Amino acid sequence: MVLETVVDHHPNSSFMASFLRQCGGYAVIDGGLATELERHGADLDDPLWSAKCLINSPHLIRRVHLDYLEAGANIIISASYQATLQGFEAKGLSRKEGEALLVKSVKIACEARDIYYDRATKGSWDISGDVLTRQQRPVLVAASVGSYGAYLADGSEYSGVYGDNIGLDTLKDFHRRRVQVLAESGADLIGFETIPNKLEAKAYAELLEEEAVNIPAWFSFSSKDGINVVSGDPIQDCALIADSCEKVVAVGVNCTPPRFIHGLIQSIQTVTAKPILVYPNSGETYDASRKEWVPSTGVKDVDFVSYVGKWREAGASLIGGCCRTTPNTIRAISKTLSSSAVRT
Ligand code: MET
Numbered sequence: 001m002v003l004e005t006v007v008d009h010h011p012n013s014s015f016m017a018s019f020l021r022q023c024g025g026y027a028v029i030d031g032g033l034a035t036e037l038e039r040h041g042a043d044l045d046d047p048l049w050s051a052k053c054l055i056n057s058p059h060l061i062r063r064v065h066l067d068y069l070e071a072g073a074n075i076i077i078s079a080s081y082q083a084t085l086q087g088f089e090a091k092g093l094s095r096k097e098g099e100a101l102l103v104k105s106v107k108i109a110c111e112a113r114d115i116y117y118d119r120a121t122k123g124s125w126d127i128s129g130d131v132l133t134r135q136q137r138p139v140l141v142a143a144s145v146g147s148y149g150a151y152l153a154d155g156s157e158y159s160g161v162y163g164d165n166i167g168l169d170t171l172k173d174f175h176r177r178r179v180q181v182l183a184e185s186g187a188d189l190i191g192f193e194t195i196p197n198k199l200e201a202k203a204y205a206e207l208l209e210e211e212a213v214n215i216p217a218w219f220s221f222s223s224k225d226g227i228n229v230v231s232g233d234p235i236q237d238c239a240l241i242a243d244s245c246e247k248v249v250a251v252g253v254n255c256t257p258p259r260f261i262h263g264l265i266q267s268i269q270t271v272t273a274k275p276i277l278v279y280p281n282s283g284e285t286y287d288a289s290r291k292e293w294v295p296s297t298g299v300k301d302v303d304f305v306s307y308v309g310k311w312r313e314a315g316a317s318l319i320g321g322c323c324r325t326t327p328n329t330i331r332a333i334s335k336t337l338s339s340s341a342v343r344t
């Protein structure tokens with residue numbers, strides 16, 4: 001009996017192309033994790049944000065991953081966004097305990113995938129020749145890495161302003177061990193998310209090379225104006241850094257209002273031929289001082305979905321949602337994409 005593997009481990013250049021081919025030309029990314037945990041009652045008012053649940057309620061994280069898989073996601077992103085060794089140490093945990101929690105974030109996502117496959121494949125075996133093949137939707141686990149600003153939990157994640165004291169080496173040293181641990185955690189790739197400036201993108205690119213990270217990565221930036229990333233660095237400059245890093249298999253934008261996404265896809269395309277990913281937030285704005293989302297600016301699921309075909313046509317091949325999107329959003333995205341004529 002031969003089980004078809006979910007993803008062939010090709011060299012980086014063909015990793016994403018091969019995955020997208022297996023998915024039918026495009027892939028669905030999951031939706032907001034932290035905000036969904038909150039919707040289920042988790043109190044994330046903590047410097048660790050969603051990573052707090054790695055300690056208190058791993059079952060809830062697994063459940064949200066599963067909800068996204070049931071909704072049609074091909075990629076689930078681990079709860080390590082704000083999980084940093086420095087942040088865990090500030091809570092009194094040892095380095096070893098912190099590293100174990102990073103690995104645990106990926107394990108939880110892998111467990112959710114196993115449970116999903118077990119449920120979804122019951123009775124769906126295919127016999128062709130002597131080979132018994134499981135008909136599985138391809139699912140990747142992305143290990144999330146949030147920015148230095150996310151660790152600071154002071155809003156600089158959305159300003160990209162770290163001050164003159166924070167240079168390239170500081171950022172590399174800050175992220176180094178976490179990236180090493182996540183690279184060995186069993187994840188299929190690393191998702192560098194909500195990157196707020198060029199400097200941090202450069203730090204990630206250099207780290208991937210220096211540490212000979214053996215899994216691919218994506219770079220995802222966030223923007224407040226549709227032209228620049230949140231720090232004011234042009235999106236093209238940032239995407240160019242991703243383009244020149246051999247380990248980066250997709251580049252794009254997350255946690256950005258839907259109305260800016262189309263223009264950003266077009267800008268990114270002028271500097272790279274790598275697959276483009278977009279997973280916008282609901283369009284609401286996060287008020288960092290009040291630590292809450294301002295809802296009046298948000299987009300309803302149906303409106304969010306009205307953009308999806310256009311993003312796909314513009315050239316995005318990985319589409320999902322970020323903060324305040326839910327499994328319903330992802331279900332709607334998945335439905336829209338599968339009924340859309342634009343498949344490649
Ligand atoms: C601030 S963006 C957060 C991204 C992370 N993957 C989450 O959904 O929780």
Ligand SMILES: [Zn+2]
Binds near residue numbers: 254281
């Ligand atoms: Zn977000």
